Amino acid sequence: MVIKRRFDHVFDFSSIPKAPRSTRRKVLSSKNDGVDDIRTTAFDLLASLAGKLLEESQSSSTSSSTNAFVEGKGNIKQEDVEDDDVKPCESELASKSPPSDITSETPLEQTRVSDCERGLGLKPCGNKKEDCDDITEETGVDIEKREVKTPPGTDGVLNGSSEGYRNQSKLVCRDDDENYCKYHRFSDGCRRSNRPLTRVGHRRMMTKYGRAVPRDSRTDGCVKALYRKRKLCYGYNPWRHETVHRKRRLSDGGVSSESVTISPEKRGSVKLSINSFRIPELFIEVPDTATVGSLKRTVMEAVTALLGDGIRIGVLVQGKKVRDDNNTLSQTGLSCRENLSNLGFTLEPGHVPLCSESHVISMPTDSTDFSERSFDSRIPFHLQDADHLISSGNCVENNQELVPYQSDVSADEQQQPSSDSRALVPVSALEPEALAIVPLNEKPKRTEVSQRRTRRPFSVTEVEALVAAVEELGTGRWRDVKLRSFDDASHRTYVDLKDKWKTLVHTASITPQQRRGEPVPQELLDRVLAAHRCWSQHQMKQNGKLQAAAIMVGSSM
DNA sequence: ATTAGGG
DNA sequence: CCCTAAT
Numbered sequence: 001m002v003i004k005r006r007f008d009h010v011f012d013f014s015s016i017p018k019a020p021r022s023t024r025r026k027v028l029s030s031k032n033d034g035v036d037d038i039r040t041t042a043f044d045l046l047a048s049l050a051g052k053l054l055e056e057s058q059s060s061s062t063s064s065s066t067n068a069f070v071e072g073k074g075n076i077k078q079e080d081v082e083d084d085d086v087k088p089c090e091s092e093l094a095s096k097s098p099p100s101d102i103t104s105e106t107p108l109e110q111t112r113v114s115d116c117e118r119g120l121g122l123k124p125c126g127n128k129k130e131d132c133d134d135i136t137e138e139t140g141v142d143i144e145k146r147e148v149k150t151p152p153g154t155d156g157v158l159n160g161s162s163e164g165y166r167n168q169s170k171l172v173c174r175d176d177d178e179n180y181c182k183y184h185r186f187s188d189g190c191r192r193s194n195r196p197l198t199r200v201g202h203r204r205m206m207t208k209y210g211r212a213v214p215r216d217s218r219t220d221g222c223v224k225a226l227y228r229k230r231k232l233c234y235g236y237n238p239w240r241h242e243t244v245h246r247k248r249r250l251s252d253g254g255v256s257s258e259s260v261t262i263s264p265e266k267r268g269s270v271k272l273s274i275n276s277f278r279i280p281e282l283f284i285e286v287p288d289t290a291t292v293g294s295l296k297r298t299v300m301e302a303v304t305a306l307l308g309d310g311i312r313i314g315v316l317v318q319g320k321k322v323r324d325d326n327n328t329l330s331q332t333g334l335s336c337r338e339n340l341s342n343l344g345f346t347l348e349p350g351h352v353p354l355c356s357e358s359h360v361i362s363m364p365t366d367s368t369d370f371s372e373r374s375f376d377s378r379i380p381f382h383l384q385d386a387d388h389l390i391s392s393g394n395c396v397e398n399n400q401e402l403v404p405y406q407s408d409v410s411a412d413e414q415q416q417p418s419s420d421s422r423a424l425v426p427v428s429a430l431e432p433e434a435l436a437i438v439p440l441n442e443k444p445k446r447t448e449v450s451q452r453r454t455r456r457p458f459s460v461t462e463v464e465a466l467v468a469a470v471e472e473l474g475t476g477r478w479r480d481v482k483l484r485s486f487d488d489a490s491h492r493t494y495v496d497l498k499d500k501w502k503t504l505v506h507t508a509s510i511t512p513q514q515r516r517g518e519p520v521p522q523e524l525l526d527r528v529l530a531a532h533r534c535w536s537q538h539q540m541k542q543n544g545k546l547q548a549a550a551i552m553v554g555s556s557m
Numbered sequence: 558a559t560t561a562g563g564g
Numbered sequence: 565c566c567c568t569a570a571t
Contacts, residue, residue, distance in 0.1 A: 452565065479559060494559075499565070502562085 141461075270329055274345060294454045316344035456491060458500050463520055466497055466504070467527050475501065475535045504528045 284302060286295050315322040315332075319342065322332055334343060458466070469485040478494035478501075486492040507515055508525035 455565070476560070478561095496565080498560075498562095 141459075270334060272343065290454070291456075293457075313345055316342075318342040319344070453491075457517055460518065460520060460524070462486075462489075462492070463500070463504065463524055466500060467524055467531065470501060470535070471527065471531045474538070475532065476539070501528075501532075505532045508532075 284295075284298055286298055290298075317332055317334060324332075465485040466481065469481040473480050473484065478498045481497050482492065482494040486497060504520070504525070505528055507520060508529045512519075512522075
């Protein structure tokens with residue numbers, strides 16, 4: 001699935017939620033922290049810039065026009081994912097089977113099982129059956145139809161408003177993994193897994209880092225697509241080459257400011273406010289198996305990379321870039337009102353980005369375009385866009401020094417924002433180089449095909465299955481847990497399961513307020529804690545026995 | 558290939 | 565999730 005949308009969002013600073021930095025940081029994982037920092041820094045930077053420039057209250061026209069301006073630009077909003085299609089998931093649930101059915105176990109294992117089942121207060125299988133029935137219902141939400149709704153008559157501009165978002169067009173994504181995975185729980189009753197047996201026929205090729213090599217295509221469409229995306233990005237696609245070429249030609253590029261309002265009030269001083277910045281068109285490609293969540297992250301990454309890459313400010317006067325930083329404003333001709341009205345700013349990337357992760361979508365200028373263009377024959381959009389880029393590039397070539405800027409846009413268009421697309425002059429038309437700003441490859445960390453897997457939060461159903469398996473098998477047999485309960489979920493490796501258990505234990509240990517993501521039922525967390533205690537205790541005992549045995553052996557020698 | 562634990 | 569070390 002390739003989404004083609006123009007992506008010149010207007011960022012309305014006032015719409016950016018503010019929270020104490022410390023608060024926000026607290027809630028973020030260490031990994032996202034960096035991202036958030038970057039984003040925050042970038043926005044803070046912009047905000048402070050605007051603040052500095054805004055020495056005084058804006059001229060009355062400014063504030064009144066700002067909102068209207070943004071409104072008029074329209075909005076694109078990804079509505080939160082909804083589960084609207086409920087369909088029971090295949091679950092092989094347990095039939096009654098006595099927990100004592102462990103005849104094949106060694107005496108040691110027998111004791112540990114019984115110990116732990118006592119410790120965990122495991123119910124007899126009859127009760128487990130009840131659990132299983134409950135689970136059947138829970139798994140009913142496994143099938144998810146996800147939608148992205150875009151507002152009618154809008155053009156791809158983001159802001160906080162959520163008005164008028166009705167199914168103008170739908171982007172239906174499916175998470176294949178969740179759709180199709182089935183969880184086995186107590187599929188063989190209460191019998192403990194027998195490693196030698198379960199091994200047979202269940203081995204799965206794993207990549208070096210425990211990455212499961214998908215056994216079938218139903219669950220790995222995403223993987224393949226991602227890989228393909230990667231491949232495209234890393235060099236085999238014409239679009240990319242065009243991008244690179246263009247970048248060599250371009251010395252500047254980036255985000256343009258809009259709706260700059262200037263109020264030369266006192267003599268010798270210049271007051272102005274920057275109401276919004278527009279982000280240039282971004283190209284995003286995601287596989288149609290990608291989740292909406294991953295799409296969001298992708299867009300976020302693209303924007304973050306753009307802003308966080310280190311941005312510079314460019315100044316445009318009468319559409320021409322002012323390159324001499326040492327000239328005074330009056331020397332630059334910014335002393336009179338007329339000239340000030342032609343002042344513009346650009347955000348430019350800190351350095352010329354190279355290609356790395358080419359996620360990134362571009363959005364059409366209006367929603368009509370979106371609904372029709374995004375999902376039709378534009379799939380191989382690279383070529384078409386390559387053409388576009390080329391022509392844009394030519395434009396730049398002819399005008400390298402003087403970056404075209406529609407200076408009257410800020411003065412005029414913002415006054416009549418809802419007058420429609422005139423205010424939506426595509427960035428590319430103004431600043432073709434903006435197209436090249438797909439921020440890429442700052443950190444050559446992950447080389448080549450190695451890509452971090454897309455995050456797949458565990459569903460409650462999965463957690464349930466995991467907890468059940470660990471209750472049975474303990475915390476040190478992740479491979480067995482995998483085979484027992486996640487054998488059909490190729491994207492869940494035993495390492496994933498182990499990691500998930502780790503986080504579950506942590507989650508269960510913290511207050512509900514500190515938890516994030518889809519809430520895990522307290523009942524499950526209680527079981528997690530109980531199982532964790534039981535099995536770690538068991539492990540200690542076992543270690544003790546081993547030590548004792550070792551001592552015995554040692555002393556007898 | 559698995560397990561365990563840090564990042 | 566990723567990465568490593570140790571089995």
